[in-house]
Amino acid sequence: MIRMRDLPQGPTLEQAGAVLTIDLGAIRGNYRALRDRLDCATCSAVVKADGYGLGAAEVASALRTEGCKVFFVAHAAEGISLRQTLGGGPEIYVLNGVHPGAEDDCATAGLTAVANSTAQLAAWRAAAQRRAQRLSVAVQVDSGMSRLGMAPVEIENIDRTAFEGLDLKLVMSHLACADEPANPANEMQREAFDALRRKLPPAPASLVNSSGIFLGGAFHHDLARPGAALYGVNPTPGERNPMLQVVRLEAKVIQTRDLAAGIGVGYGYSFRTEMPLRAATIALGYADGWPRRASAAAWYGGKKLPFAGRVSMDSIVLDVSALAPDELQPGDLVELIGSRQTVDDLAMLSGTIGYEILTGLGRRFHRRYEGS
Numbered sequence: 001m002i003r004m005r006d007l008p009q010g011p012t013l014e015q016a017g018a019v020l021t022i023d024l025g026a027i028r029g030n031y032r033a034l035r036d037r038l039d040c041a042t043c044s045a046v047v048k049a050d051g052y053g054l055g056a057a058e059v060a061s062a063l064r065t066e067g068c069k070v071f072f073v074a075h076a077a078e079g080i081s082l083r084q085t086l087g088g089g090p091e092i093y094v095l096n097g098v099h100p101g102a103e104d105d106c107a108t109a110g111l112t113a114v115a116n117s118t119a120q121l122a123a124w125r126a127a128a129q130r131r132a133q134r135l136s137v138a139v140q141v142d143s144g145m146s147r148l149g150m151a152p153v154e155i156e157n158i159d160r161t162a163f164e165g166l167d168l169k170l171v172m173s174h175l176a177c178a179d180e181p182a183n184p185a186n187e188m189q190r191e192a193f194d195a196l197r198r199k200l201p202p203a204p205a206s207l208v209n210s211s212g213i214f215l216g217g218a219f220h221h222d223l224a225r226p227g228a229a230l231y232g233v234n235p236t237p238g239e240r241n242p243m244l245q246v247v248r249l250e251a252k253v254i255q256t257r258d259l260a261a262g263i264g265v266g267y268g269y270s271f272r273t274e275m276p277l278r279a280a281t282i283a284l285g286y287a288d289g290w291p292r293r294a295s296a297a298a299w300y301g302g303k304k305l306p307f308a309g310r311v312s313m314d315s316i317v318l319d320v321s322a323l324a325p326d327e328l329q330p331g332d333l334v335e336l337i338g339s340r341q342t343v344d345d346l347a348m349l350s351g352t353i354g355y356e357i358l359t360g361l362g363r364r365f366h367r368r369y370e371g372s
């Protein structure tokens with residue numbers, strides 16, 4: 001378990017311009033909800049990119065308490081640091097596989113390499129022989145996404161000796177269009193996956209990410225690999241989000257001012273006051289991962305405070321005329337991400353996906369973890 005003082009809380013509350021609150025209880029709730037959708041399959045957790053920006057150590061420790069025993073990261077370095085956090089026991093898969101030269105570090109940390117090519121598989125097998133140690137491996141097959149994994153012709157030609165000294169723990173693949181349930185690509189990939197894995201030695205199978213879980217039982221196989229849905233991103237775009245919100249982002253008021261009618265605000269004067277208004281400048285900008293093109297609003301005491309003018313690197317001006325004159329003071333926190341304006345809403349406003357918003361959230365925030 002991680003101790004409070006080990007938490008990477010970033011700058012102190014007093015020094016930071018903004019506060020990111022991460023609800024570990026909600027992440028655990030989301031894990032339970034996803035697990036409940038699976039009949040026989042095991043639910044793992046994808047904690048790559050530092051737990052989608054929310055802190056892999058904190059997220060994985062919370063999920064470990066919830067009973068999660070299988071974790072996925074993208075990079076060897078992420079796996080090595082997660083092993084230090086979790087200790088022995090949980091299985092940690094490295095999705096990108098092991099880069100040439102990193103085999104010994106990964107083997108020492110007890111990581112399971114995902115072999116995406118016969119070359120990666122051969123290097124992992126050579127490491128097992130060199131170390132005189134059986135190593136765990138997963139094979140990723142390319143069932144149609146053309147991103148990572150062994151091509152059908154590689155699978156055809158794979159020689160059974162390729163697995164000597166290795167324990168094949170998982171055969172996996174990844175869906176390209178899981179967030180579009182009506183897309184025929186899903187069924188085609190499922191069929192391709194089922195055909196390809198039969199050509200490999202028998203092993204548990206895994207195909208689905210968060211959205212894939214919602215495609216139904218035929219897609220679940222033995223192990224599901226949700227990431228985004230754990231963190232509150234909607235796995236069923238266009239439909240009501242079945243997940244709990246996990247993050248709250250609040251920024252501090254730096255100063256307030258009264259503006260006369262006809263005044264330009266911010267870079268390029270892209271906003272001009274039509275009538276007198278009260279403005280507040282807050283300590284958050286695009287350097288914190290707020291998309292510059294997302295002209296949104298902040299919230300305070302249930303009132304909506306629209307952005308006035310462009311997002312700067314470290315600050316944003318708000319129109320706070322909806323509040324009483326002295327309601328907002330320097331140091332007060334206004335909400336930028338929460339139940340009123342979610343990560344997905346922000347993604348929509350800026351032409352991206354919730355994943356990119358989450359992983360882009362900056363390192364200058366004071367971080368608070370709620371629950372455990």
Ligand SMILES: *Cc1c(COP(=O)(O)O)cnc(C)c1O
Nearest residue numbers: 046174209210225226227228229
């Ligand atoms: C990132 C990733 C996942 C998790 O995907 P989500 O859409 O975040 O649930 C699962 N599998 C693989 C191979 C991935 O790269």
